Structures are given as structure tokens and as C-alpha cells.
Amino acid sequence: MAYTTTPGDVEMALEERTVVLVEKKSSTGQIWKVTGALLIVALCIGGVLLFAWYWNGRPEMKMQSGQTEALTKKDTSEKPDHHDALRRIGIKAKAAIHLEGSYDEDSESNQLEWRNGQGQAFAQGGFKLENNQIIIPQKGLFFVYSQVSFRVPCSDGDERRGAGKGLTPLSHRIWRYTDSIGSKVSLMNAVRSACQSTPQEDSNHSGQGWYNAIYLGAVFNLNKGDKLWTETNQLSALETEEGKTFFGVFAL
Structure with missing residues (x-):
């Protein structure tokens, strides 16, 4: 907001001057609005791309997870455990x-x-x-x-x-x-x-x-x-x- 004074008659007293409020547009506010809109659009596009990547990558993720679990089991089975071996032999006997x-x-x-x-x-x-x-x-x-x-x-x-x-x-x-x-x-x-x-x-x-x-x-x-x-x-x-x-x- 800006304040301006209307020209008055010199002969009029100072008290009789009229003050008019004039709205002044700010360029800074428009910049923030445009920036916010672009940010929202960017977030929406990013969310869509992230969802598409996740959906297409699920089988690979499952496969990698399964491979990791299999490797873990393999590593565990390779560890010598005589008590576990005897237990398995007893069950199968x-x-x-x-x-x-x-x-x-x-x-x-x-x-x-x-x-x-x-x-x-x-x-x-x-x-x-x-x-x-x-x-x-x-x-x-x-x-x-x-x-x-x-x-x-x-x-x-x-x-x-x-x-x-x-x-x-x-x-x-x-x-x-x-x-x-x-x-x-x-x-x-x-x-x-x-x-x-x-x-x-x-x-x-x-x-x-x-x-x-x-x-x-x-x-x-x-x-x-x-x-x-x-x-x-x-x-x-x-x-x-x-x-x-x-x-x-x-x-x-």
C-alpha cells in the first residue's frame, strides 16, 4: 500500500486536505505464486514417475530379495553344525x-x-x-x-x-x-x-x-x-x- 496526497488549494487550510489510499501492485508476490505453482506441478510429475518406477521394478526387487534369502540360507547351511546333522539323520532314519x-x-x-x-x-x-x-x-x-x-x-x-x-x-x-x-x-x-x-x-x-x-x-x-x-x-x-x-x- 502506498499513500499519496492530493493537490489542494494553497489557500485552504491544512486540515481540509484529503488523503487517498492507492493500491500498488507488487512484482514479488507474483513471482512467489508462479514459483509455488511450478513446485506443485514438479511434485506431481515426480510422484507419478516414482510410482511407475516402483511398480515396474517390483519383480526385480522380489527376485533380488529371494536371491538374498537363498544366499543367506546357503551360507547358514554351509556352517558345520554336528547337532543339526544328527537331528536330520534321526528324523530321516x-x-x-x-x-x-x-x-x-x-x-x-x-x-x-x-x-x-x-x-x-x-x-x-x-x-x-x-x-x-x-x-x-x-x-x-x-x-x-x-x-x-x-x-x-x-x-x-x-x-x-x-x-x-x-x-x-x-x-x-x-x-x-x-x-x-x-x-x-x-x-x-x-x-x-x-x-x-x-x-x-x-x-x-x-x-x-x-x-x-x-x-x-x-x-x-x-x-x-x-x-x-x-x-x-x-x-x-x-x-x-x-x-x-x-x-x-x-x-x-
Whole structure:
């Protein structure tokens, strides 16, 4: 705002002079208005460009983020952690049991005894050996197997009378008891006759006996708590050296 004084008559008194207010336009205010408008337009354009860049760059950002995370996991996995390795092995390990057989003629039980913790025998995954029986740890599919080896002394008959070798029957069976049935059932069994050989084989094995093995193996759907055991005849002819007579189960 500027103040101006109107020309007055010299003869008039000073009190009678009229004061008129005249508005004077400022160039500085117009400059600030133009500058503000340009700033607003620039901000709008910048926001649009920033949004477009962000939207187009999201897949790359995700990819880089994923790669970084993968590299981090890789670096972590490469660090030696024996406890973690043992834990992973324990999780992946299947339940299994493998037993070695032994027989003592002087034992009162008069049966083939299965032993854990000797030779190649082991048990893991919840399997137990109780009262010479394998206890199944959980319900599922299992492969059950067993082998018994024999050395049977064959007696010569009276060849002049036409009598041949005396046949000796060998048998091996795996029994199962389950609460759902309430009684024992036969899972597998095999019967074989010993001392079946030609005269030439008899001469080659004279005084050594007749060797043979019975092997049983198949897949069964068993329940938790089922009991498995074996029954074998001709115990005195059993070969119980390591790897010849065994009994086992493993989960599938």
C-alpha cells in the first residue's frame, strides 16, 4: 500500500486536505505464486514417475530379495553344525531291527534265541526285543525277514539192501500275535528236506554233513504292539555263526 496526497488549494487550510489510499501492485508476490505453482506441478510429475518406477521394478526387487534369502540360507547351511546333522539323520532314519541267532544245547529254553547288540545286530526307531519277541513300534507297512542255516549229518543206509539216505525235514516259521485278532497267526513258514543229494555229491561231502538255509521275507501291514517270533526245528543242526542265522524287521 502506498499513500499519496492530493493537490489542494494553497489557500485552504491544512486540515481540509484529503488523503487517498492507492493500491500498488507488487512484482514479488507474483513471482512467489508462479514459483509455488511450478513446485506443485514438479511434485506431481515426480510422484507419478516414482510410482511407475516402483511398480515396474517390483519383480526385480522380489527376485533380488529371494536371491538374498537363498544366499543367506546357503551360507547358514554351509556352517558345520554336528547337532543339526544328527537331528536330520534321526528324523530321516527308518525304524529297523536286525537280530543274530544263537542256540545253547544246555539251555532250559530249548529254543533259538535272538540277541541284540552283538555282531551286526542293532535296533532303532522304537523296536524292542522282549521275551525273544520283536515288538512293533507303530502301525504301518513292514518288511519281515529271517534266515536259518543248517548243517545236517546224513546217515548212510544199507546200500546192499537198496536203502538210501535218511531224509531229515527242516522247518522255520514266523509267528505274529496282534490284539485285533487275539491269537497267534502264522506269517510265513517253509519246510525243506535235508540229505537230498546224488551219490557224487555224497562222496564230495562225506563226513561234512548236508548244508542248507531257509530264508523267509515278505511285506506285512502290522499294528502297534504286535509281537513277532520264530519257531524252528532241528535246533542241534543250526549254524549260528555270524551272518548265517538272523531275524529282522524294517519299516517301509
